[in-house]
Amino acid sequence: MGIRNIRKDEDPILRKKSRVVDKFDERLFTLLDDMADTMYLADGVGLAAVQVGVLRRVVVIDVGDGIMELINPEIIETEGAQCEEEGCLSLPGKNNYTYRPMKVTVRAQNREGNWCLYKGEGLKARAFCHELDHLDGVLFIDRLATEEQIKEFAAEEETE
Numbered sequence: 001m002g003i004r005n006i007r008k009d010e011d012p013i014l015r016k017k018s019r020v021v022d023k024f025d026e027r028l029f030t031l032l033d034d035m036a037d038t039m040y041l042a043d044g045v046g047l048a049a050v051q052v053g054v055l056r057r058v059v060v061i062d063v064g065d066g067i068m069e070l071i072n073p074e075i076i077e078t079e080g081a082q083c084e085e086e087g088c089l090s091l092p093g094k095n096n097y098t099y100r101p102m103k104v105t106v107r108a109q110n111r112e113g114n115w116c117l118y119k120g121e122g123l124k125a126r127a128f129c130h131e132l133d134h135l136d137g138v139l140f141i142d143r144l145a146t147e148e149q150i151k152e153f154a155a156e157e158e159t160e
């Protein structure tokens, strides 16, 4: 178990842009393992390397169906929209509604360096967007839904 310290709130590193990973070595594997341990201990569904103080384009996500390790990830397709409550291990107590796509396709390298496609809907799509934003210094509080969007989605749910 390698538990790392999660950077929080006004820590300036959270606003920095992460760099591309070009070495798929032991150091990266340890980072990935530690990030997973840290995420599970904190009861999160996703974690970006910057949140443990490492400015590399590395993300781990587990929305309940197993760990995904995304290295140098990029969103290649989105569809639809959703408006749900979101939170972040780096911003405790600040949960709020965001406006995100409903379906997201991500292209990323795995720890062997091979490119893979990942598709997510609902919570997984939100996790992709949220964690990939971290790599560019963007936080979910920058993506908050407007009152109109929240009302619009609440009305849709009532009619379902």
Ligand code: NI
Pocket (backbone or CB within 6 Å): 087, 088, 089, 090, 130, 131, 134
């Ligand atoms: Ni976060």
